[in-house]
Amino acid sequence: MAASIARVSSSLLSNFSPGLGGLISVRFAKPVRNKRKRTKGKHRKIYEHEGTFVHAGQVLAKQLGLRFYPGENVKLGRDNTLYAITDGKVLISAESLSPYPDSPLYGPVQNGLVIKKKFIHVLCPPLLGKFRLVSQI
Known part of the structure; x- marks a missing residue:
């Protein structure tokens, strides 16, 4: 058996x-x-919104590609991070793009295509009466 x-x-x-x-x-x-590793978030977002006061060197936005373009007093980093160059208030605007001649968007824009992109600017506060001549003191 x-x-x-x-x-x-x-x-x-x-x-x-x-x-x-x-x-x-x-x-x-x-x-x-269930043993696969989960990748951490990259924290891509707008860090400073419109109307907030920022200091020089502060991160304004982290992005993948050019979702937001650098405007006045804004620097574009290596990984497309936008930094403030000077102290001031943040302004976000939608403007028509005017590309350089070596850009692939140059031909369609010259043919009449209007491309609107978001720009981030840092506007410096005006300096009012802070400086005097030595003869006026």
Whole structure:
């Protein structure tokens, strides 16, 4: 009786993995789906909104590609991050794009296509009466 059970169990195992004598191959194992690493967020967003006062060197926006273009007193970083060059208030505007002649957008704009893009500016506060001549003191 034990011999017949052993023959039946060995024949069943040999049907699943022939040639391995009852061992299941590792090659057909399923991947574990819940062990994948989750990438962290890149924190791409507008950091300073319109009307806020910023200091020089402060990050205005992080972006992938040119979603926002640099305007007055704004510098474009290596990874398309926008930085304030001077102290002032942030202004966000939609303006028509005027590309350089080596840009792929130059031809369509010259043919009459109007392309509107968002620009981020930093407007410096006006200096009123802060400086006097030495003869006026």
